[in-house]
Amino acid sequence: MTKTILLAAMATPFLIALPAAADADYRSQAIAVIKKDFQPRGQASLDRLAEDGLQAICNRTGNKPPKYIAERMEADQLAGVKFPADGKLMGDWKEGEKIAQSGRGFTWTDNPGLPVGGNCYNCHQIAPKETSFGTIGTSLYQFGKLRGNSAEIQKYTYSKIWNAKAFNLCSEMPRFGHAGALTEKQVKDLVALLLDPESPVNK
Amino acid sequence: MKQNIIGALCALAVMGGAFAQAPKKPAAKPAAAPAAEAKDAATLEFEKFRAEMEDSNPAELFEAKGQELWKSKRGPKNVSLAETCDLGQGVGKIDGAYVKMPRYFADADAVMDAERRIVWCMVEKQGFKFDDIAKQPFANETFTPDITNLVTYVAGHSRNMKIAVPLNDPKVREAYETGKEIAAYRAGPYDFSCNTCHGVEGKRIRMQNLPNLSTPKGAMSGVQGWPGYRMTGGVMLTHQWRMGDCFRQQRFPQPKYASDAIAYLLTYMIGNANGQVYKGPGIKR
Numbered sequence: 390m391t392k393t394i395l396l397a398a399m400a401t402p403f404l405i406a407l408p409a410a411a412d413a414d415y416r417s418q419a420i421a422v423i424k425k426d427f428q429p430r431g432q433a434s435l436d437r438l439a440e441d442g443l444q445a446i447c448n449r450t451g452n453k454p455p456k457y458i459a460e461r462m463e464a465d466q467l468a469g470v471k472f473p474a475d476g477k478l479m480g481d482w483k484e485g486e487k488i489a490q491s492g493r494g495f496t497w498t499d500n501p502g503l504p505v506g507g508n509c510y511n512c513h514q515i516a517p518k519e520t521s522f523g524t525i526g527t528s529l530y531q532f533g534k535l536r537g538n539s540a541e542i543q544k545y546t547y548s549k550i551w552n553a554k555a556f557n558l559c560s561e562m563p564r565f566g567h568a569g570a571l572t573e574k575q576v577k578d579l580v581a582l583l584l585d586p587e588s589p590v591n592k
Numbered sequence: 593m594k595q596n597i598i599g600a601l602c603a604l605a606v607m608g609g610a611f612a613q614a615p616k617k618p619a620a621k622p623a624a625a626p627a628a629e630a631k632d633a634a635t636l637e638f639e640k641f642r643a644e645m646e647d648s649n650p651a652e653l654f655e656a657k658g659q660e661l662w663k664s665k666r667g668p669k670n671v672s673l674a675e676t677c678d679l680g681q682g683v684g685k686i687d688g689a690y691v692k693m694p695r696y697f698a699d700a701d702a703v704m705d706a707e708r709r710i711v712w713c714m715v716e717k718q719g720f721k722f723d724d725i726a727k728q729p730f731a732n733e734t735f736t737p738d739i740t741n742l743v744t745y746v747a748g749h750s751r752n753m754k755i756a757v758p759l760n761d762p763k764v765r766e767a768y769e770t771g772k773e774i775a776a777y778r779a780g781p782y783d784f785s786c787n788t789c790h791g792v793e794g795k796r797i798r799m800q801n802l803p804n805l806s807t808p809k810g811a812m813s814g815v816q817g818w819p820g821y822r823m824t825g826g827v828m829l830t831h832q833w834r835m836g837d838c839f840r841q842q843r844f845p846q847p848k849y850a851s852d853a854i855a856y857l858l859t860y861m862i863g864n865a866n867g868q869v870y871k872g873p874g875i876k877r
Contacts, residue, residue, distance in 0.1 A: 415766075415769040415770050415772070415773045416773045418766075418770045418773070419770050419771075419773030419774045419777060419856075420777070422770060422774065422852050422853050422856060423774060423777060423853060425851075425852070425853075426847055426848045426851035426852055426853035426854070427839075427844065427845040427846060427847055427848065427853070428845060428846050428847075428848050429845050429846075430845060430846040433840075433843065433844060433845040433846065434845065435845055437779060437780040437781065437843065437844060437845055438779055438780075438844065438845065439779065440777075440778070440779050443783075444778050444779055444783055447778055447783075448776065448777060448778055448785075451776075495780075495781050495782065495843040496840045496841060496843055497840055497845070497846060498840065510798060511797045511798055512797070521798045521799045522798065523795070523796045523797045523798050523800075524794075524795050524796045525788075525789070525795050525796075525797070525802075554783075561783075561788050563781070563782035563783055563784075564783065568781040568782065569781070570781065570782075
């Protein structure tokens with residue numbers, strides 16, 4: 390395609406001067422504009438504007454990557470999940486609830502020294518008492534009641550929170566562990582919120 | 593005439609105090625009511641309140657101040673915007689100018705939204721320094737920049753007019769298409785783009801409904817009410833400010849003031865709202 394355009398352009402040199410509106414690559418233009426028109430502020434430095442490999446694939450494919458690429462990259466993401474040294478994946482659900490409530494962190498107005506929140510209720514229904522929940526993600530109410538809390542389920546839940554892209558490459562959900570937003574302990578507490586039979590999520 | 597305005601301003605200022613109290617009312621309801629319903633009721637109450645206040649809202653205070661600024665000789669060159677600034681409808685003409693921007697301005701060789709264009713006039717015609725304006729371009733609780741008042745004044749002169757971004761102009765169309773790509777660009781620690789929240793139908797963050805900016809209806813709800821008087825803090829804020837706050841929550845760095853990036857995004861959003869009626873500067877929670 391590109392070659393055809395180049396050939397056509399060479400064959401008719403006078404066309405080169407015309408704006409190539411029909412075939413303009415708006416995505417590269419957008420990236421050039423983004424690179425030029427942002428400034429660092431607070432902890433939000435300019436390196437955040439660069440796509441990593443996964444973001445580039447999702448951006449280039451409209452969040453619908455070919456299956457063979459998605460599978461390989463999901464496996465890479467999964468391989469990067471860091472598990473606690475003691476192997477325990479369930480923490481304290483009460484702490485998990487606090488983390489799920491907090492949307493703090495990573496914006497240019499946030500103090501980088503403070504712990505980051507999980508933003509969970511922004512997008513998910515979780516414990517029934519909290520009725521102010523978002524709907525970008527699925528409902529997590531009764532997450533553990535429906536799945537149990539076997540070692541396998543714990544590992545899945547921990548991994549999903551650590552890096553949602555390990556299971557769905559272009560998921561809207563942030564990669565909380567991978568991004569360095571949530572600590573191992575925080576992820577464990579969130580696992581407990583979802584899986585502990587005592588958590589209100591599973592009552 | 594002047595006295596009338598002052599009288600109106602005083603009345604509005606008093607009402608402004610009432611506005612500041614209003615949003616707290618729903619929270620004082622008995623806690624026994626299920627929270628989801630209480631919040632929905634709060635939303636309804638706010639919508640009703642906003643509808644009632646539309647004819648005399650606090651934004652008019654800022655419009656009045658903007659009018660004064662528009663007509664006064666100011667800046668190192670000591671000229672008024674009224675006698676030098678062309679917002680696309682001819683020098684000094686402001687009726688309907690706001691709803692017909694962003695548009696391409698040959699003298700600046702750029703696609704400009706209303707705020708960007710007024711800044712350009714302040715710099716090129718009046719001789720103000722861009723960096724001075726960009727130092728504190730948006731209002732806070734104790735300070736409202738001149739540019740905010742000017743934008744509000746100009747926007748007020750498009751009240752009840754239809755949005756008509758000239759998308760047939762190839763330069764504007766290019767800005768629109770580039771803006772559409774900026775809205776889809778995922779990056780940063782959380783992999784967010786504008787579209788993460790504003791690209792699909794019927795989603796919420798907490799209880800806040802998220803407009804889908806790719807549809808005419810969704811785009812209009814992203815345009816309506818800006819510039820807006822935000823009752824939290826009592827601050828008058830522009831559409832440019834809103835764009836920046838989205839990027840903040842997206843965990844991106846800050847977009848530069850009056851930049852191409854913001855003009856292109858606004859072209860995409862406002863262009864998608866074409867044909868719908870803009871109600872003028874509004875009230876925000």
